[in-house]
Amino acid sequence: MMSYIFSQETPATLPAINDVLASSIAAWNLSDRLYRLSINAYRYSESDWIDHQFYGLRDQNNTLLAILVLNDDASELPGDQSCLQIHGLYVHSDHRHQGLGQRLIEVALDLAKRRHLDALFVKAHESAVSFFMKQRFEHIPVTDEVRDYPHRLVRSII
Numbered sequence: 001m002m003s004y005i006f007s008q009e010t011p012a013t014l015p016a017i018n019d020v021l022a023s024s025i026a027a028w029n030l031s032d033r034l035y036r037l038s039i040n041a042y043r044y045s046e047s048d049w050i051d052h053q054f055y056g057l058r059d060q061n062n063t064l065l066a067i068l069v070l071n072d073d074a075s076e077l078p079g080d081q082s083c084l085q086i087h088g089l090y091v092h093s094d095h096r097h098q099g100l101g102q103r104l105i106e107v108a109l110d111l112a113k114r115r116h117l118d119a120l121f122v123k124a125h126e127s128a129v130s131f132f133m134k135q136r137f138e139h140i141p142v143t144d145e146v147r148d149y150p151h152r153l154v155r156s157i158i
Contacts, residue, residue: 002060002098004059004065005058005059005060005062007056007057007058008056009055009064009067010049011046011049013054013064014044014045016064017044017056017067018044019064019092020056020064020067021039021044021088021090023090023093024090025042025090027093027096028127029127048069051072051073052071053069054068054069055067055069055107056068057100057103065091065092065095065100066089066091066092066095066103067089067090067104068089068104069086069087069088072084072085074121076121076123076148076149076152077140081118081119082116082119083112083119083120083121083154084111084112084115084117084119084120084121085122085123086121086122089105101135105120109155109157113157118156119154119155120154120157121154123149123151123152124151124152124153126151129151132153132155133153137155138154139151
């Protein structure tokens with residue numbers, strides 16, 4: 001069984017982070033045109049470190065295989081719960097279906113518990129909803145069809 005190294009990423013690893021992101025998005029079954037348009041919108045830049053935390057899973061050769069991007073934005077979570085928001089969770093396409101995404105969810109849960117937060121929150125891409133549902137996230141009902149993102153999910157920490 002392969003062992004993985006969990007690491008907090010820095011802006012110096014931005015090219016590797018965006019490589020994982022690009023590989024992951026390529027597996028979303030988008031048209032070439034939509035992929036080209038989407039990739040630039042999803043890429044991270046150094047300014048994202050202002051309000052996001054970046055974590056990675058690396059193999060024994062220190063190759064970045066998957067990334068988890070978190071922030072503390074609870075503005076779209078109903079009620080007054082405190083949460084850790086999963087801004088991004090990306091697994092390199094060569095390493096999908098190996099449990100890396102689940103490992104990163106476990107890391108996010110642990111971080112939220114240590115911060116004494118109530119929940120994990122994610123605005124998921126439609127193609128990722130089933131993954132988050134398997135990780136025991138629940139849909140947040142849409143109450144305002146104009147304002148609410150349709151694929152908002154939450155998992156209680158408790």
